[in-house]
Amino acid sequence: xxxxxxxxxxxxxxxxxxxxxxxxxxxxxxxxxxxxxxxxxxxxxxxxxxxxxxxxxxxxxxxxxxxxxxxxxxxxxxxxxxxxxxxxxxxxxxxxxxxxxxxxxxxxxxxxxxxxxxxxxxxxxxxxxxxxxxxxxxxxxxxxxxxxxxxxxxxxxxxxxxxxxxxxxxxxxxxxxxxxxxxxxxxxxxxxxxxxxxxxxxxxxxxxxxxxxxxxxxxxxxxxxxxxxxxxxxxxxxxxxxxxxxxxxxxxxxxxxxxxxxxxxxxxxxxxxxxxxxxxxxxxxxxxxxxxxxxxxxxxxxxxxxxxxxxxxxx
Amino acid sequence: xxxxxxxxxxxxxxxxxxxxxxxxxxxxxxxxxxxxxxxxxxxxxxxxxxxxxxxxxxxxxxxxxxxxxxxxxxxxxxxxxxxxxxxxxxxxxxxxxxxxxxxxxxxxxxxxxxxxxxxxxxxxxxxxxxxxxxxxxxxxxxxxxxxxxxxxxxxxxxxxxxxxxxxxxxxxxxxxxxxxxxxxxxxxxxxxxxxxxxxxxxxxxxxxxxxxxxxxxxxxxxxxxxxxxxxxxxxxxxxxxxxxxxxxxxxxxxxxxxxxxxxxxxxxxxxxxxxxxxxxxxxxxxxxxxxxxxxxxxxxxxxxxxxxxxxxxxxxxxxxxxxxxxxxxxxxxxxxxxxxxxxxxxxxxxxxxxxxxxxxxxxxxxxxxxxxxxxxxxxxxxxxxxxxxxxxxxxxxxxxxxxxxxxxxxxxxxxxxxxxxxxxxxxxxxxxxxxxxxxxxxxxxxxxxxxxxxxxxxxxxxxxxxxxxxxxxxxxxxxxxxxxxxxxxxxxxxxxxxxxx
Numbered sequence: 001x002x003x004x005x006x007x008x009x010x011x012x013x014x015x016x017x018x019x020x021x022x023x024x025x026x027x028x029x030x031x032x033x034x035x036x037x038x039x040x041x042x043x044x045x046x047x048x049x050x051x052x053x054x055x056x057x058x059x060x061x062x063x064x065x066x067x068x069x070x071x072x073x074x075x076x077x078x079x080x081x082x083x084x085x086x087x088x089x090x091x092x093x094x095x096x097x098x099x100x101x102x103x104x105x106x107x108x109x110x111x112x113x114x115x116x117x118x119x120x121x122x123x124x125x126x127x128x129x130x131x132x133x134x135x136x137x138x139x140x141x142x143x144x145x146x147x148x149x150x151x152x153x154x155x156x157x158x159x160x161x162x163x164x165x166x167x168x169x170x171x172x173x174x175x176x177x178x179x180x181x182x183x184x185x186x187x188x189x190x191x192x193x194x195x196x197x198x199x200x201x202x203x204x205x206x207x208x209x210x211x212x213x214x215x216x217x218x219x220x221x222x223x224x225x226x227x228x229x230x231x232x233x234x235x236x237x238x239x240x241x242x243x244x245x246x247x248x249x250x251x252x253x254x255x256x257x258x259x260x261x262x263x264x265x266x267x268x269x270x271x272x273x274x275x276x277x278x279x280x281x282x283x284x285x286x287x288x289x290x291x292x293x294x295x296x297x298x299x300x301x302x303x304x305x306x307x308x309x310x311x312x313x314x315x
Numbered sequence: 316x317x318x319x320x321x322x323x324x325x326x327x328x329x330x331x332x333x334x335x336x337x338x339x340x341x342x343x344x345x346x347x348x349x350x351x352x353x354x355x356x357x358x359x360x361x362x363x364x365x366x367x368x369x370x371x372x373x374x375x376x377x378x379x380x381x382x383x384x385x386x387x388x389x390x391x392x393x394x395x396x397x398x399x400x401x402x403x404x405x406x407x408x409x410x411x412x413x414x415x416x417x418x419x420x421x422x423x424x425x426x427x428x429x430x431x432x433x434x435x436x437x438x439x440x441x442x443x444x445x446x447x448x449x450x451x452x453x454x455x456x457x458x459x460x461x462x463x464x465x466x467x468x469x470x471x472x473x474x475x476x477x478x479x480x481x482x483x484x485x486x487x488x489x490x491x492x493x494x495x496x497x498x499x500x501x502x503x504x505x506x507x508x509x510x511x512x513x514x515x516x517x518x519x520x521x522x523x524x525x526x527x528x529x530x531x532x533x534x535x536x537x538x539x540x541x542x543x544x545x546x547x548x549x550x551x552x553x554x555x556x557x558x559x560x561x562x563x564x565x566x567x568x569x570x571x572x573x574x575x576x577x578x579x580x581x582x583x584x585x586x587x588x589x590x591x592x593x594x595x596x597x598x599x600x601x602x603x604x605x606x607x608x609x610x611x612x613x614x615x616x617x618x619x620x621x622x623x624x625x626x627x628x629x630x631x632x633x634x635x636x637x638x639x640x641x642x643x644x645x646x647x648x649x650x651x652x653x654x655x656x657x658x659x660x661x662x663x664x665x666x667x668x669x670x671x672x673x674x675x676x677x678x679x680x681x682x683x684x685x686x687x688x689x690x691x692x693x694x695x696x697x698x699x700x701x702x703x704x705x706x707x708x709x710x711x712x713x714x715x716x717x718x719x720x721x722x723x724x725x726x727x728x729x730x731x732x733x734x735x736x737x738x739x740x741x742x743x744x745x746x747x748x749x750x751x752x753x754x755x756x757x758x759x760x761x762x763x764x765x766x767x768x769x770x771x772x773x774x775x776x777x778x779x780x781x782x783x784x785x786x787x788x789x790x791x792x793x794x795x796x797x798x799x800x801x802x803x804x805x806x807x808x809x810x811x812x813x814x815x816x
Contacts, residue, residue, distance in 0.1 A: 178688070182688045182689050182691070183684075183687055183688055183689060184680055184684065184687075184689070187673055187677075187680070187689065188677075188680075190669060190673065191666050191669055191673055191677060193668075194666040194667065194668040194669040195662075195663075195665070195666045195667065195668070195669075197662060197663045198662075198663055198664055198665060198666055199666075199677075200625070200645060201623075201625055201645055201655060201657060201663055201664070202645070202649070202677045202678050202731065203645050203646040203648075203649035203650075203677075203678060204646075204677070205646060259668075261666075261668040261669060262666070262668055262669040262670055262673060262715070263668065
């Protein structure tokens with residue numbers, strides 16, 4: 001009898017885990033299905049799907065880096081400002097030598113994240129504050145310097161091809177998954193997010209691994225900034241405008257717990273980004289005005305957080 | 316149902332999904348009786364208390380209180396009827412004063428001319444505290460008191476309603492001897508007034524000393540009620556786990572001749588920390604189980620952290636003899652294969668939201684890497700070996716630790732350090748709040764580790780286990796070492812208690 005009870009709860013636990021795993025997939029399928037009916041299949045046309053794909057990759061890449069930060073329980077609000085700064089720097093340097101554009105993006109992203117994490121780790125300012133300040137500073141600088149916009153070197157127009165995006169995404173995914181699941185960087189960040197006190201008492205160098213997480217986030221923002229330049233052809237006051245919010249919504253949509261810890265998975269970036277852009281795209285194709293799309297995004301974010309937020313530690 | 320019972324229940328049942336927490340329990344409590352409710356973790360004790368106090372609703376069954384049918388819908392309901400409960404967790408609100416905490420929700424009793432008469436409230440609070448032998452200033456915020464004092468403030472609060480049935484759910488685990496005495500005297504007072512109490516505790520010695528009878532639960536079922544005349548530790552334990560212990564509970568050997576005074580592994584030299592640890596010096600020998608005891612706030616818990624580098628010594632040093640290094644950080648200590656098991660398991664020891672695999676492998680992660688990458692197969696083997704050694708009840712290594720029972724969580728905490736081949740283990744209350752079955756497993760493990768020549772420092776608030784397991788016991792009092800006892804001289808509780816207080 002006890003044996004049977006144990007079996008039953010065993011299945012229940014397995015079932016719960018399975019449900020958590022498939023939920024983000026179901027979300028994506030659901031969104032695609034609903035809008036293909038509403039738009040008479042317009043969403044599923046090849047050209048449209050490719051557009052969704054290209055749009056989502058920019059956020060996907062940023063979300064992969066942000067996953068490391070989210071894993072240890074922080075949110076990186078600096079990614080939008082950092083992307084704007086990296087784009088500005090890259091366009092400026094690109095005038096001197098077009099080939100320096102990608103390295104400039106990456107260096108700039110990493111430098112900004114190093115600054116942010118140093119303020120957080122060494123001085124102890126909460127990360128959401130230090131990153132948010134950098135977001136404003138970055139966007140402010142870019143808006144005051146770009147004016148009507150600075151364009152990227154003309155040679156990059158030819159690079160705005162789907163395969164370029166796909167290659168970059170696949171490489172980033174492989175690197176991220178390897179670091180996240182098969183090295184101490186990913187594991188320790190997840191453990192820090194799960195219980196910082198236990199992490200310290202288990203010998204984890206918390207400052208070091210938090211910093212590494214931010215640096216990875218900065219690196220991926222650099223890549224994302226490069227993709228933005230490919231896609232938009234230059235930098236303007238609008239560059240990286242809602243990027244930090246997009247990244248966080250994407251991670252949540254993909255099933256990552258906002259409280260961090262071991263529930264953060266790399267697949268959240270991909271599933272979340274595809275779902276998010278399929279939804280925006282579907283809403284616009286259905287004829288809903290872009291302003292209303294914002295309302296839908298906000299409501300969606302709230303709903304998901306309310307449904308998935310881990311309440312076990314709530315007082 | 317009989318009139319002379321204060322509380323009675325018949326066929327009480329409660330399930331959570333597929334888990335049957337309480338199954339058809341019949342239970343009757345006469346007036347003027349202090350009844351223990353005992354059983355292993357997960358046997359349904361706490362659930363039963365929640366049902367009696369209305370915090371949970373029963374699935375089926377009937378309860379009577381003072382001869383009348385009793386169906387409390389909430390904690391407030393049962394409080395009004397005359398049932399109070401002291402919980403294992405929960406607490407006082409730190410920012411409010413003691414008086415405000417005591418009369419939370421009853422402020423209207425102190426309203427004079429539309430204003431709250433704070434002075435009257437503080438005076439009543441002082442009277443209530445003194446009445447129970449607690450000497451504190453009720454106008455100070457609760458946060459300014461120690462954990463133990465705050466626990467006792469809760470006791471005072473629970474007694475405000477003048478309950479006829481008091482339920483104490485493992486509160487004493489958190490208390491020192493002095494605090495426990497307050498609860499025991501409360502029991503005596505209740506008994507004298509022909510009122511009753513239900514007492515949940517894992518400490519059988521304490522239970523046998525203060526209770527009139529004990530009801531044993533196992534897997535949610537009622538097993539038996541044992542009267543005081545039949546109290547016997549091994550018989551009770553057997554009843555709780557439903558089988559006989561093949562060997563003794565504690566160590567059986569009288570003395571370990573192989574310990575040598577010149578074979579030292581850790582040397583604590585004149586360590587001081589704030590006001591809690593003052594100039595403490597001692598040496599840990601290879602293969603020794605060294606017990607450290609005292610009252611909760613005697614400084615022994617801080618001492619444990621100092622030896623692991625989790626706290627920095629203000630003065631003095633802790634030297635790892637083999638390497639000659641003074642210990643400065645947990646990271647360094649772990650590298651020297653020193654382990655530390657904190658007292659507060661869920662907050663400081665295990666990663667509840669993480670997988671068993673990561674919990675066990677974390678301290679050994681350096682040796683599980685190759686070129687910066689984790690070797691998954693070696694890791695899996697290691698985790699399975701260490702969890703298997705302690706027979707952790709789990710589905711697979713990807714299960715989250717939060718879904719394990721308390722005892723199994725503690726086994727995970729131990730596995731982490733076994734996986735790192737720890738040579739010196741500092742254990743702070745390793746058996747706190749876990750049931751006898753798992754306690755015995757921890758004791759067997761300690762013996763086994765000792766046999767392999769590893770050294771253990773066991774900090775504990777429970778004298779029986781210090782006496783039962785240690786080669787040597789150090790007693791701390793007000794931050795200083797006050798006494799040293801050797802196993803070979805024969806350890807007794809009375810001798811040790813004298814040096815603690």
